Amino acid sequence: MCVLVAIVEIYRAHDLTDLICVRSFLESRGICAFVRNEQHITQSGGVLALALGGYQLHVVEPQAREALIALGGAQNGEFALADDFDENRTWFA
Secondary structure (H helix, E strand, C coil): CCCCCCEEEEEEECCHHHHHHHHHHHHHCCCCEEEECHHHHHHCCCHHHHHCCCEEEEEEHHHHHHHHHHHHHHHCCCCCCCCCCCCCCCCCC
16 A cells, blocks of 8 residues: 655755755654755756756655754754864864
8 A cells, every 4th residue: 555645845945955954864863855856956056047047855644844944953052062163163263
């Protein structure tokens, strides 16, 4: 028996490296995510990324809410570590 589920776009970026980091973060939390048209865009040297509006990250609908909550938490620093890089820190004083 096949069960069809909807695919939902939850994140979009023009930088593939940024999108891969977001996808890896979600996958580390047990959320299956994939980049739509990743192979076609990368084979075009990124030119198609502009034409298609950037790289699109998708998840299955049942995991969309969990993924958005996780991304919101990451944006707010919920998962930051005490020794994370601090761009305001003065290394040479």
